Amino acid sequence: MIEIQKRIREIAKAKDMLILAHSYQPPEIQDTADIVADSLELARRSRDSKAKKIILCGVKFMAESASILNPDKKVILPAHDAGCPMADMIDADQLREEKRKHPNAVVVAYVNSSAEVKAESDLCCTSANAAKLVASLEEDEILFVPDQYLGSWVAEQVPSKKIHLYPGFCPIHQRFTEEDILRIKGENPDAVVLCHPEAPPRIRRFADKILSTSQMIRHAQSSSETRFIILTETGIAHPLAKACPEKQFIFPDSRIKCANMGKTTLENLLEACETEELEIKVPENIRVRAEKALERMIALG
Numbered sequence: 001m002i003e004i005q006k007r008i009r010e011i012a013k014a015k016d017m018l019i020l021a022h023s024y025q026p027p028e029i030q031d032t033a034d035i036v037a038d039s040l041e042l043a044r045r046s047r048d049s050k051a052k053k054i055i056l057c058g059v060k061f062m063a064e065s066a067s068i069l070n071p072d073k074k075v076i077l078p079a080h081d082a083g084c085p086m087a088d089m090i091d092a093d094q095l096r097e098e099k100r101k102h103p104n105a106v107v108v109a110y111v112n113s114s115a116e117v118k119a120e121s122d123l124c125c126t127s128a129n130a131a132k133l134v135a136s137l138e139e140d141e142i143l144f145v146p147d148q149y150l151g152s153w154v155a156e157q158v159p160s161k162k163i164h165l166y167p168g169f170c171p172i173h174q175r176f177t178e179e180d181i182l183r184i185k186g187e188n189p190d191a192v193v194l195c196h197p198e199a200p201p202r203i204r205r206f207a208d209k210i211l212s213t214s215q216m217i218r219h220a221q222s223s224s225e226t227r228f229i230i231l232t233e234t235g236i237a238h239p240l241a242k243a244c245p246e247k248q249f250i251f252p253d254s255r256i257k258c259a260n261m262g263k264t265t266l267e268n269l270l271e272a273c274e275t276e277e278l279e280i281k282v283p284e285n286i287r288v289r290a291e292k293a294l295e296r297m298i299a300l301g
């Protein structure tokens with residue numbers, strides 16, 4: 001650990017701060033954090049922690065989720081302008097308009113959405129639990145926002161449900177090309193292809209398994225296979241290598257990198273811990289409604 005990381009750890013300990021990092025964060029940030037996980041696990045761990053302050057190394061919707069679940073804790077986002085282009089593709093007015101078009105549908109919001117959108121939704125999901133949660137609903141008609149690709153994957157898994165898709169998408173997973181996948185598969189015919197459900201169907205069709213980030217790491221650990229082609233954000237290379245140092249992970253395109261995830265630096269993390277200025281606080285009238293959607297997700301698993 002270098003000097004600045006030690007300083008961050010000292011301050012976090014002295015100030016009773018829990019540092020959470022998403023698995024797409026830069027390696028040096030992951031190595032400084034208390035916990036590295038996917039969105040669902042970060043939400044759970046923030047809620048279960050007794051720490052007074054949460055430093056969320058990720059993007060805005062993740063800090064909002066931590067704030068929604070922890071109204072008594074101070075939540076700080078070091079990269080204060082780190083947003084998510086997919087989450088920004090729908091706002092509360094647009095969702096209300098979709099609800100008018102589908103008045104009987106249950107609204108399922110991917111956690112990659114704003115607090116306002118969560119507040120307008122019946123329940124939230126992550127890429128790890130979306131299909132399971134939709135399958136568990138009594139209702140047969142679903143309005144799924146904002147990720148049309150995760151939604152279409154859920155529709156494939158749960159064909160008994162009528163799922164209306166909102167046309168949002170992750171611009172990062174959209175960047176994969178069929179040519180890149182065919183080339184990398186041709187060069188590595190023995191490698192198992194693991195793909196994130198945020199990838200479009202034209203890319204998912206090449207996958208041996210469709211898995212969320214946490215599921216990819218667990219699968220790589222438990223599998224007898226030793227070589228994997230990974231179709232998701234390249235930040236996951238770090239936790240994969242730490243979890244399975246003896247295995248090989250192949251990325252078809254180094255440009256599959258989320259600029260917003262890369263906005264956290266050791267410098268702005270240190271500054272956030274020192275000043276405690278970059279707080280994310282969800283207004284109470286929105287928080288209370290968004291909490292119901294998040295808690296319903298956590299209760300359903």
Ligand code: SF4
Nearest residue numbers: 084085086170172258
């Ligand atoms: S990788 Fe995609 S979904 Fe995740 S924060 Fe970046 S733009 Fe949003």
